[in-house]
Amino acid sequence: MTVCVHGLGYIGLPTAAVLANAGERVLGYDASQSVRESLKNGTVHVDEPGLTGLVKREVETGNLEVVTEPESADVHVVCVPTPFDEDRKEPDLSYVEQCGETIAEILRPGDTVVLESTVPPGTTTDVFRPLLESSGLVAGEDFGLAHCPETVLPGNILTELKRNDRVIGGVDAASCDVAIALYETFVDGDLRTTDATTAEFVKLIQNTFRDTNIAFANEVAKIAAEHGIDSRTAIELANEHPRVGILNPGPGVGGHCLPVDPWFLVQSSTTSELIETARQVNHSMIDYVIDELDQRVDGLAGRQIAVLGVAYKGDVDDARRSPGLDLSQKLQQRTDGRIDVRLHDPHVVDQVLDLQPLERALDGADATVIVTDHSDFAELRPTEVAEQMAGTLVFDTRAMLDAPKWESAGLEIVRI
Numbered sequence: 001m002t003v004c005v006h007g008l009g010y011i012g013l014p015t016a017a018v019l020a021n022a023g024e025r026v027l028g029y030d031a032s033q034s035v036r037e038s039l040k041n042g043t044v045h046v047d048e049p050g051l052t053g054l055v056k057r058e059v060e061t062g063n064l065e066v067v068t069e070p071e072s073a074d075v076h077v078v079c080v081p082t083p084f085d086e087d088r089k090e091p092d093l094s095y096v097e098q099c100g101e102t103i104a105e106i107l108r109p110g111d112t113v114v115l116e117s118t119v120p121p122g123t124t125t126d127v128f129r130p131l132l133e134s135s136g137l138v139a140g141e142d143f144g145l146a147h148c149p150e151t152v153l154p155g156n157i158l159t160e161l162k163r164n165d166r167v168i169g170g171v172d173a174a175s176c177d178v179a180i181a182l183y184e185t186f187v188d189g190d191l192r193t194t195d196a197t198t199a200e201f202v203k204l205i206q207n208t209f210r211d212t213n214i215a216f217a218n219e220v221a222k223i224a225a226e227h228g229i230d231s232r233t234a235i236e237l238a239n240e241h242p243r244v245g246i247l248n249p250g251p252g253v254g255g256h257c258l259p260v261d262p263w264f265l266v267q268s269s270t271t272s273e274l275i276e277t278a279r280q281v282n283h284s285m286i287d288y289v290i291d292e293l294d295q296r297v298d299g300l301a302g303r304q305i306a307v308l309g310v311a312y313k314g315d316v317d318d319a320r321r322s323p324g325l326d327l328s329q330k331l332q333q334r335t336d337g338r339i340d341v342r343l344h345d346p347h348v349v350d351q352v353l354d355l356q357p358l359e360r361a362l363d364g365a366d367a368t369v370i371v372t373d374h375s376d377f378a379e380l381r382p383t384e385v386a387e388q389m390a391g392t393l394v395f396d397t398r399a400m401l402d403a404p405k406w407e408s409a410g411l412e413i414v415r416i
């Protein structure tokens with residue numbers, strides 16, 4: 001099979017690489033010229049364990065060819081972003097639409113198009129399909145069409161691409177068959193077939209379930225604090241029950257999936273109360289952190305705060321919708337800029353954010369807030385941190401430090 005992968009980002013690039021590794025001839029196209037150029041030169045722009053080596057190998061062997069224009073292929077796999085419009089609480093489908101128009105120009109009878117991008121229910125059949133059919137070909141008759149959402153966890157993408165089950169939603173049985181033939185080249189998990197709208201729906205309820213579960217954990221944490229008990233100990237004990245599985249409280253839910261997919265799910269629905277409330281609970285966790293901090297340092301104005309972690313979660317370099325950045329912005333807003341917030345992150349590389357080396361972030365800090373659960377932060381030495389900081393408060397929002405050890409170094413450890 002010749003496969004053309006459209007969009008070489010967090011999902012498209014690893015997918016293209018594993019398909020190439022499985023022996024398919026893969027053409028990879030990204031709209032960004034700089035992404036195409038850097039990949040051709042062997043530079044991989046996505047920080048994901050094992051990815052650089054794999055992409056380099058597949059590009060060198062020629063199994064993965066980075067192309068300057070989308071090209072005809074037996075299967076088109078679409079992995080373009082669906083950004084979220086924060087104000088309208090709606091996805092921007094323009095990349096998917098543009099891709100549909102482009103594929104329509106090169107689509108041949110017998111080809112199959114697989115949409116992987118996360119989209120609201122109905123998008124494959126009501127938005128994407130008509131664009132492809134502007135080619136004059138009919139989906140389910142002349143060409144195949146399926147939605148097959150990705151479900152991989154950033155930080156563990158290559159493993160999960162192979163291991164996870166997949167839901168394949170075809171517009172007809174033949175579309176499902178081609179998609180199965182494609183994914184079974186590299187997926188060890190089960191491939192389950194359904195229709196396209198159900199496949200879209202399943203992906204969204206998976207992420208919405210996780211977001212709602214975390215919101216419950218966050219609310220539990222606030223209630224536990226009122227009783228003076230440790231929520232994590234309580235959750236751990238509760239989870240010993242065979243039918244209970246509560247996630248971990250934290251400073252909020254970031255990234256490009258969990259904070260937005262619930263909105264994709266409810267956008268045209270009349271029922272959304274629980275889901276919207278969960279979003280609100282998670283979104284408000286940073287205010288909870290700030291209130292606690294304010295109280296404990298006796299007023300935020302004029303303080304110097306070290307914020308450790310701007311990636312949205314541990315051991316990734318992605319700062320989209322990051323609780324750390326939210327914290328930094330809200331600290332500035334609350335104090336009308338009369339605060340010195342120093343951001344540090346060992347994974348994130350960003351020319352716009354004023355990221356500091358660890359020593360400079362900690363030097364003279366009145367308080368330190370650990371926002372991201374990077375493994376590096378679990379290795380911090382309490383005596384060195386205590387020497388560098390001016391104050392003693394360390395807000396460990398992810399409960400990753402060995403509190404007694406840190407307290408014996410003279411620091412005050414606070415958790416959510």
Ligand code: SAJ
Nearest residue numbers: 151152153154206207247248250253254255257258312313
């Ligand atoms: N978080 C908590 N408490 C927890 C778990 C996570 O506060 O107990 C926070 C994280 O710190 C982070 C956010 O939630 O800020 C999201 O992280 P995540 O690891 O839960 O999920 P993502 O966004 O990296 O990936 C999710 C996954 N979805 C599910 O597990 C159902 C992944 O499998 C999907 O492929 C991905 O969304 C996606 O692309 O949709």
